[in-house]
Amino acid sequence: MELSNKSLALLLVAAIVISLGGTLISLNRLSQQGLTGLAAGTVVLNVSENMSCTIGSNVSFGISTSQILAQTNISTNSANSNGFNDCTGNDACRGMMINNTGNVNVNVTFYSSANGTTLLGGPGATNASFQYSIVNGSFNGAALPGCNSGLKTAWGYANETITTICTNLTSLSTNNVMTIEYNVTIDANTPTGYKTATITITCARNY
Amino acid sequence: MEEDISNNTGDVSNKTIVVLVILTVLISVLGTFVVLGEVSNIRLQSMHIRGGSVGSTGKVSLEIAASGPVAEPVNSAGYVTLEISPKTK
Numbered sequence: 683m684e685l686s687n688k689s690l691a692l693l694l695v696a697a698i699v700i701s702l703g704g705t706l707i708s709l710n711r712l713s714q715q716g717l718t719g720l721a722a723g724t725v726v727l728n729v730s731e732n733m734s735c736t737i738g739s740n741v742s743f744g745i746s747t748s749q750i751l752a753q754t755n756i757s758t759n760s761a762n763s764n765g766f767n768d769c770t771g772n773d774a775c776r777g778m779m780i781n782n783t784g785n786v787n788v789n790v791t792f793y794s795s796a797n798g799t800t801l802l803g804g805p806g807a808t809n810a811s812f813q814y815s816i817v818n819g820s821f822n823g824a825a826l827p828g829c830n831s832g833l834k835t836a837w838g839y840a841n842e843t844i845t846t847i848c849t850n851l852t853s854l855s856t857n858n859v860m861t862i863e864y865n866v867t868i869d870a871n872t873p874t875g876y877k878t879a880t881i882t883i884t885c886a887r888n889y
Numbered sequence: 890m891e892e893d894i895s896n897n898t899g900d901v902s903n904k905t906i907v908v909l910v911i912l913t914v915l916i917s918v919l920g921t922f923v924v925l926g927e928v929s930n931i932r933l934q935s936m937h938i939r940g941g942s943v944g945s946t947g948k949v950s951l952e953i954a955a956s957g958p959v960a961e962p963v964n965s966a967g968y969v970t971l972e973i974s975p976k977t978k
Contacts, residue, residue: 705920
């Protein structure tokens with residue numbers, strides 16, 4: 683089959699019209715759309731809950747180097763006597779720092795493996811011989827105060843009873859620390875030797 | 890000779906066909922370049938407005954999943970120590 687030049691001319695004119703039309707439609711669509719390939723998306727982040735708290739520092743009062751003649755009080759927030767560590771400048775006994783290292787707020791409880799009587803022994807020891815209190819923040823309460831409520835700031839007897847010391851220790855990186863201070867009273871009749879109390883801190887999620 | 894024949898028969902001449910073909914190709918090529926030019930302009934504009942307001946919305950959702958129905962309490966232990974040396978007695 684052969685096409686006449688007239689038919690070919692008609693086809694070419696149609697091609698020109700289609701090409702021009704397509705170009706105009708493309709330009710029109712582009713001006714309406716603004717950006718090509720623009721799409722709305724959804725980003726889903728899933729952060730798992732992590733509950734964790736740690737004791738960042740133990741307390742070592744050191745060794746007495748002079749005779750204890752009378753009732754003597756040593757504390758994590760004082761210089762101390764009789765050769766015990768100066769806890770105002772020694773990180774070894776500046777308090778027991780508790781750090782909420784998770785990402786949820788927690789309640790914190792405390793108990794000791796020994797009370798004043800069993801820790802020290804001797805006729806002069808009582809439950810009042812071993813006490814603790816809580817400071818909000820790190821050593822000396824200076825930084826990162828994290829306990830929002832229920833902070834036990836008064837001195838109390840350290841013993842085997844589970845006691846709540848903070849009802850809301852937050853997990854914010856700038857506010858997640860509190861510190862336990864200790865106070866021990868010894869006297870001339872306190873038996874010699876190494877004395878250790880194991881302190882257990884329990885952190886439970888604060889709902 | 891052929892042109893003359895075409896003219897004589899009322900058909901379009903070959904010369905006209907050639908002109909139309911060239912026109913078709915030119916218009917097609919020009920249209921393509923114009924569209925490509927517009928696309929690249931839009932791409933440049935999108936680079937300029939990055940961080941600004943764009944006519945589209947996205948959604949970011951955040952879920953903090955509990956590690957279990959009831960998270961178990963966590964224990965941590967520390968020590969308070971002192972030593973009373975024999976020479977203190």
